Structures are given as structure tokens and as C-alpha cells.
Amino acid sequence: MSDAFLPDIVVNGDTIPANEVSAELQNHDVPQGQQAMAWRRAARALTIRTLLLQEAKKRNLAATAQNIAPGKNETETEALIRALLEQALPETKPDETTLRAYYDANPERFRAPSLYEASHILFSADETEPSRQKARAKAIAALQILSQDPEQFRKLARAESDCSSRQSDGRLGQISRGETVEAFDRMLDQLEPGSIAPEPVETRFGFHILRLDARAEGAILPFENARPRIAEATEKAAWTRAANDFVTSLVKHADISGIDMRPE
Template identity: 35%
Template sequence: MIQVNQASISEAAIMAEMQYHPASDKRAAMLKAAESLIIGELLRQRAKALGLSVKSEANTASDDNFLDALINTEVAIPTASQEECEQYYRLNPQRFHSSPLLEVSHILLAAAPEDDKARVEAKTLAEQLITKLQQGEPLAQLAQHYSACPSKETGGSLGQISRGQTVPEFERQIFNTEPGLMPQPVESRYGYHIVYIARKVPGQLLPFSAVEQKIADYLNEKVRRKAVAQYIHTLIVDAEIEGYDFNLSASPLMQ
């Protein structure tokens, strides 16, 4: 049993809340659940003290109908200036490049992720086909014969692709290489791919005007999270809490 300014949080409530807080072990999940319920109770109590409407029952995971009104009333949150946005843009240019474009052809040797035998066989065949390609055999011909991808009907061509159009494990490898035949098979959830990159067009730095609102939204949210964390810290310090020892420096809310 935890007491928060004379309000009780039961063990049953903590156990029910644990489903929303996955952790490495049961104790860690219980601590996270208890912390969440304590903070929720403190916010609810403060909202009631200010006369704000609090409709949810205590100790529910979705008890947030009053939160925006409370934060707007109690927390001063500055907004990012254009100068701050421009500075962030100058200091983080890598965040604001358009995706490179790749002109890609491939051969997919399909193998289910759980079929170890099929995956070993697919990798072995992929290595053999790469050797054939290095010796001059045409990829289009091999694609029509071996590929399990519909692109085999166009000689293995995937056309031009940018980031986000393929599965992450495939994308990570092909966007970090230079044009030409990749010397090793590329593994994905679908099997093994033999990949030829015909052309690579580097991404371009987007103009500030195109990303200004995105930067402002990011900076404003970052400041809001910090301000809310500090506000919660103040509520905890001023509260009488029994049955739970807050370690503020370890709490993700305090980061």
C-alpha cells in the first residue's frame, strides 16, 4: 500500500498498471507502475485543488482528461524563436537532407526467417550467383531464372528507391554502399538478395524554410517535456509519500 497525501494506491492497482510498463523483470515493472500511479495521483490532486474537472476514477492508466488544462494553468512553457530554430538547423545539417536516390536491381532468393536450412542454401546460392555476375553473366537473365520477386519480369529492376520504401534491414545495407555489384549477399526477412546499384544520387540539404516548422515543433516539445518534468519534480518534493522511495535522478521523467 502506498500513501500519497493520504490517498491510497493499492497493490492490486499497481499490478493492474504493470501491463503498461514493460521492463526487464517483474520488480522493475512494479516500480515503474507505482511511479506512474503516484505521479498520476499527484497531478489529479493538484488539478482538484485548482478546481479543474477530473472525471476519471483514481489509479487508471488513461487518467489524463485534465492534464492539458493543468499544464496550461501551472507550467510556463516558452516557445522556440526563429533564431533558435536557425541555430539548430546550422548545427544539425545531417538531419535535414533529402534521401539519396538509388537505381537498384536485385535477385531475391527467398527463405523464411525460421527455416535455417533454406536460409543457408539461399546464401550459398547467392554467393555462387554473385561469382557468375562478376564473370560477366547478365543479371536480368539470372533474375528471370532465380528471383522470387515480381521484379524478375523487368530483369530484377526495382527502379529508383529512397529511404523508407524498403524494409529497414535491406535499406541499412544498400544505402551505405557505392554503385556497382555488392560483393556479398544482403540478408533480409525475405531471404538473401543479390544487389546491383546502377546509380546513386546523393541527398540534398533542404532549405531552412522547408523544415522551419518541423524544427520549431521539435524544440517546443523538448522544452515542454523538460518543463513538465520539473513541475512533476516539484509536486513530488512537496508531497507526503509513504511506501515508495523516489529516486529522482533515475526517473526518466527527470531526464
């Protein structure tokens, strides 16, 4: 999309040239081929930034850039916007009643990690397509054998697995969520104890035949243990709502041309 066919944006008399919008495009992920959507999101982002900076100037704000990561400081623009939001947004710390109500309504969200006992047979593969095709074919062939006789798992693990766990019949021992790759976690959550995954599980290591031997569901955490997590999530959600309301108010009272600022 050529800049020549795109309008400049004017926000309360300040112009955002089309080429600045084009430069902003790289910061916005959109589906392939949706250039118009990408341009609109970039244009909206720059319009909001301009409105925030105008409001900071109106309030005569000044800010010193802070360190936000090792070796990285805020830009002057980021510091001013931070200072504005710190001044403009209301206190968002939730009270104990709100935290307790959230916990009581969502107790299943606050479980300790489940524990699994699992076994696998690994058919290793590198990143090349021929290697991965060969490993997947071997895994499917092994699964076909196991579908007829699951008791063959121990024998196949010892004979075929490319993991050192073959020495213990493919047993991985007791593991908790997050200790293995994400694909394992997802499949272990779906399987019933004693069952074998119906399809090979693909990871960067290759293809795995995965069996869940046992599962122990994590206990629901007491409110006191879950409280810090609830407080952080609740405060973040309240801050986001307040920030969105503040920006919406700025847009409502602004004179903007070149971009439709109605919600997508």
C-alpha cells in the same frame, strides 16, 4: 510477484493499493525477468498520476474530455491532467533565433530523401522455418557465385529470382528511402555504388541479394522548408523538459511512502 509481498503506496495521505500497481504493470515494457523494475516503473507512474490529480484538485480545475482519436475520448483523469499541464507549464513556442541556431548546427539532419538505383534477386519464403531456411541457403549459394564473379548477377536474377524484376535483370529502378522495406533502406545506406550486400537481406518476402547500382544524396533543405519540422521537435522537447521539472517539483514537496521516487 505476489501483491501480498508488495507495499501499498501513500501519496500525501492518498493510498494506491498494491493490486492497482500490479494492474498497471501491463503498460510498462521491461526486460524479461525484471519484475522488480517493472513494479517500480508502474508504481512511479501511478504516484505521478496521483500527484497531478491532487494538484488539479488543489487548483479547483475542471475539464471536458476531448476526442483524441477516431472513436476514442479522453478519460476524466486524462482530461484533468491535460488541463493542469496546460495551466501550469510555460509557453514553449521557440523563437526564430532558436530555430535558426538549431538548423545551422544540424544541417545534415535536413536533407531531402536520397535516391537509389538498386537491383535484387529474391528467394521467396513463407513464414515457416523450413521454407526460410531453404530460401536462405539458396541465397547464400548465389552469393558465393557472385563473390567469384559479380558479372553473373544478371544471369542469376533471370534464372533464380522470384520477383517480376527478373525480366529486367533484377533492376528495381529508381527508389527513394521509405519506398521499400526498412531492411533495404538500412543496407542501401551502407553499400557503395556497384557493390553487393555481403549477406542476404531478410524481409517478410524471403531473402534478397541486394546490389546498389547508384546513389544520389538528397540536397540539404533550405531553412524555410525545414522550419516546421524544427519548430515541432524543439517545442516538443521544451514541453517535455518543463513537464519533467513540474513533476520533479511536485515529488520534492510531497509526502510519499512505499516507493523510491529518485530518478532511475
